[in-house]
Amino acid sequence: MQTQTLQIQIPESLSLKVDSLLQKVETLEQSLSLQKTPAAEPNYIPRLKLAERLQISIGTLHNWTSKGILKAHQIGGKIYYKLDDVNAAMVELK
Numbered sequence: 001m002q003t004q005t006l007q008i009q010i011p012e013s014l015s016l017k018v019d020s021l022l023q024k025v026e027t028l029e030q031s032l033s034l035q036k037t038p039a040a041e042p043n044y045i046p047r048l049k050l051a052e053r054l055q056i057s058i059g060t061l062h063n064w065t066s067k068g069i070l071k072a073h074q075i076g077g078k079i080y081y082k083l084d085d086v087n088a089a090m091v092e093l094k
Helices: 012-035 047-054 058-066 083-089
Strands: 044-046 072-075 078-082
Touching: 044 047, 044 083, 047 058, 047 078, 078 083
Parallel strands: none
Antiparallel strands: 044 078, 072 078
């Protein structure tokens, strides 16, 4: 099988537009890759760290869980809370 090379002449204005589009695509790719980086916070947080973060006692956290304000998750003897659930439980003061 033979290969042949084909040369095409492209007007300079079209070439400039293609270059501009390629630069925009590269910028978008970089922007999207920055957005995909994982958050510094884990999705689940241990009970003690959550109490420290909210500046409340473990007892208060237990009461909120008992009242259904927050939902706890357990693996073995460890209790965790979803950060999304904690953020959703926050109510805006008027």
